[in-house]
Amino acid sequence: MTRQRLTVLGATGSIGVSTLDVVGRHPERYEVLALTGHSRIDVLAEQCIRHRPRFAVVGKVEDVPVLTNRLRAAGVATEVLSGPEALETVAALPEVDAVMAAIVGAAGLRPAIAAARAGKRLLLANKEALVMAGEVFMAEARKAGAVILPIDSEHNAVFQSLPATFGGDLAGCGVRRILLTASGGPFRTLPLDQFSAVTPAQACAHPNWVMGRKISVDSATMMNKGLEVIEAHWLFSAAADKIDVVIHPQSVIHSMVEYVDGSVLAQLGNPDMRTPIAHALAYPERIEAGVASLDLFQVAQLTFERPDLERFPCLGLAYQALRAGGNAPAVLNAANEIAVEAFLAGRLRFDRIGPVIETVLATVPQTAVPDLAAVLAADAAGRAAAATAVANGP
Ligand code: NAD
Ligand code: MG
Numbered sequence: 001m002t003r004q005r006l007t008v009l010g011a012t013g014s015i016g017v018s019t020l021d022v023v024g025r026h027p028e029r030y031e032v033l034a035l036t037g038h039s040r041i042d043v044l045a046e047q048c049i050r051h052r053p054r055f056a057v058v059g060k061v062e063d064v065p066v067l068t069n070r071l072r073a074a075g076v077a078t079e080v081l082s083g084p085e086a087l088e089t090v091a092a093l094p095e096v097d098a099v100m101a102a103i104v105g106a107a108g109l110r111p112a113i114a115a116a117r118a119g120k121r122l123l124l125a126n127k128e129a130l131v132m133a134g135e136v137f138m139a140e141a142r143k144a145g146a147v148i149l150p151i152d153s154e155h156n157a158v159f160q161s162l163p164a165t166f167g168g169d170l171a172g173c174g175v176r177r178i179l180l181t182a183s184g185g186p187f188r189t190l191p192l193d194q195f196s197a198v199t200p201a202q203a204c205a206h207p208n209w210v211m212g213r214k215i216s217v218d219s220a221t222m223m224n225k226g227l228e229v230i231e232a233h234w235l236f237s238a239a240a241d242k243i244d245v246v247i248h249p250q251s252v253i254h255s256m257v258e259y260v261d262g263s264v265l266a267q268l269g270n271p272d273m274r275t276p277i278a279h280a281l282a283y284p285e286r287i288e289a290g291v292a293s294l295d296l297f298q299v300a301q302l303t304f305e306r307p308d309l310e311r312f313p314c315l316g317l318a319y320q321a322l323r324a325g326g327n328a329p330a331v332l333n334a335a336n337e338i339a340v341e342a343f344l345a346g347r348l349r350f351d352r353i354g355p356v357i358e359t360v361l362a363t364v365p366q367t368a369v370p371d372l373a374a375v376l377a378a379d380a381a382g383r384a385a386a387a388t389a390v391a392n393g394p
Contacts, residue, residue, distance in 0.1 A: 004033040004281075008089050010102035010113050012037030012044050014212045015125045015151065018273045020047060022281060022289050022379050034090035036103070036111075041310055045070045046076045055079050055093075057086045057283060087111040092118035098281070101126040102151070104214050105337050106379055109133060113372065119144035124202065124278045125151035127231045129339070132330040133375040134234035148235065149280035152230055154180045155235055156276035157254035157267035164284070168237045179264070180228055180255040181248040182307065183208050185219040188249060196297070198350035200343065208271045210253040217340045221353050222307065226318020227336075230329050233322055240322045247305040252294065270294055286337075313354035317361060326380035327367045335360035336384025342390045352393050360385040 008022065016037070019145045023030045023142050037044035048056050048071055058067055061082045073158035081089070084107075091099050091111040098117035100123040101108055108126035113133070115122050117140050124130065130137055141148055150156045158180075161171050170178075186205055187198065200373045203220040204213050211219070218224035246256075254276075256266040269275045270291055278289035309316045314336070321328035335357040342348035348356065364381045367374065 001028065003029060004097045005031050005033045005095055006098050006100065007033065007034040007036075007093065007096050007115075008100045008102065009036050009087060009091060009108065010038075010100075010104065010126070011035040011047055011177060012040040013104060014103055014210065015273060015277070015337045016100070017043075018192060019102065019277050020051065022274050022278045022287070026049070027292060028258055028288055030285070031358055033093060033096050034162060036087055036090065038103075038107075041067055041070075043346065045074075049074050049076055052076060053078055054089050055081060055086075055278060057081045057083075057090055059083070078168070079087055084110060088114040091115040092120070092157075094118075098123060098275075100151070104212055106132060106334065109375075113137060113140055114140040115145050116146045116148070119146045121149050122146050122148045123277070124148050127152055127227050128333050129192075130234050131227050131230045132332045132379060133369070133372065134230065134329065135369065135373055138234055146356035149283055151273070151276050152228060152231060153271070153276050155232060155274065157181075157258055158232065158236060161255070161257040161265035162236070166236075170236060170238055170242065174260045175242075176258045176260050177242045177244055178232055178236060180225060180232060180243060180245050181220065181251070181253050181255050182225040182245055182308075183219070184247045184249055184305070185222060185224075185252045186223045186249065187311075188305075189219055195351040196349050200346070203350060204342070209273075210265055213344060214337070215228075217343060217353075218336070220350075222312035223314035223318065223353070224335050224355075225312075226315045227322075227333065229315075229318055230322050240319055241377075245307050247307055248302065249305075250280040250299060250302055252299055252302060259267065268294060310323075314357065317354065317357050324361075324366065325383075327369050327374070328361060328365070330369060330378035331360060331364045331382035331385075332357060332373050334379045335386040338383050338386035338390060348390050348393070352390075356386055356389040356393065359389045361387075 018023045032051040034055040038059035061364040091114040098121040102125040109129040112129040156351040230252040251271040322330040339353040339356045
């Protein structure tokens with residue numbers, strides 16, 4: 001068997017580490033050609049020593065000699081590069097078959113698009129890239145014949161619950177709607193009057209999943225689910241009114257597809273990202289992922305609730321941005337990144353994240369986003385307006 005050659009963008013993060021865990025279980029199937037990490041040079045060094053990639057990319061040019069020296073001392077010949085352009089280079093290397101896009105936030109957009117343009121098999125975890133640039137992104141992927149496999153557990157579950165022949169026409173496949181499940185995060189039942197005092201440590205302590213800090217805060221505000229609604233719109237050509245959100249605190253059903261005959265297909269499993277990662281790596285085959293069997297007796301109960309939009313205004317704002325179209329999703333995403341960063345830095349109260357995003361959506365004028373330049377302009381406008389809104393509030 002020829003081995004699949006991989007680039008892992010964001011290798012040092014939560015998804016990146018889980019990806020290398022699965023890859024390391026199947027050395028006969030996968031070869032790592034490039035790894036990238038923005039700051040955790042120690043982690044990246046260990047990963048390079050273990051997987052021996054041809055290239056590694058770091059964020060800062062000062063870290064190039066640091067990592068290079070570490071690797072040479074260990075007898076590893078990996079070439080170390082730095083900066084945003086190097087990310088695009090390793091995402092589009094001619095020898096690479098598949099790219100795991102697991103950089104967090106807007107920083108992942110350009111390398112993910114570079115992989116799509118190069119026609120790679122794209123394992124997409126970086127949902128912000130699709131939220132910002134869905135139309136441009138999907139058009140580039142189509143043009144280059146890039147196959148996009150969703151890593152986000154909900155979208156991976158939807159993908160698994162759709163017919164294998166699905167080509168973008170939900171109605172033609174008899175689909176009535178998509179049901180995205182959400183855990184509800186750590187504050188599903190917290191009294192509303194306590195939201196103003198929520199700390200970053202509390203927001204990052206998710207009940208079911210261990211994730212990076214930004215997505216953990218997004219889960220706590222439920223903006224994560226809002227971004228996922230927009231992500232589902234682009235991945236599955238689904239209108240906003242065909243995507244419903246269901247709170248399911250156990251995180252065992254990862255999402256569902258309802259058909260016109262009343263059938264509802266679901267994908268279940270333990271909340272472990274190695275399942276969707278292994279699914280996408282091996283698709284259409286199946287490989288061992290190191291995930292324990294689902295113990296339904298231990299789970300015992302699966303429960304469901306309607307999302308409360310007063311508690312979680314960010315979810316409503318994401319639907320609003322999706323319906324508005326144009327630059328609104330990119331502006332929403334940018335405002336959220338700035339608000340979350342300010343919250344994590346102690347400069348913004350938790351319960352002000354939603355209002356900041358709402359203000360930004362109301363201030364930045366609506367435009368179309370026909371190309372990447374327009375997407376980046378929308379992102380910049382959203383960031384500037386959000387910085388002002390953060391500075392103006394408590
Ligand atoms: P993380 O914070 O743990 O890791 C982020 C990675 O991106 C790191 O490798 C970091 O070095 C890199 N990075 C950060 N800023 C960068 C920059 N400016 N330039 C280049 N690289 C940069 O995040 P994560 O939880 O692994 O999430 C990664 C992506 O996957 C996010 O888009 C997230 O929404 C998505 N996702 C994560 C999970 C999860 O369980 N963690 C689940 C679904 C989707
Ligand atoms: Mg998800």
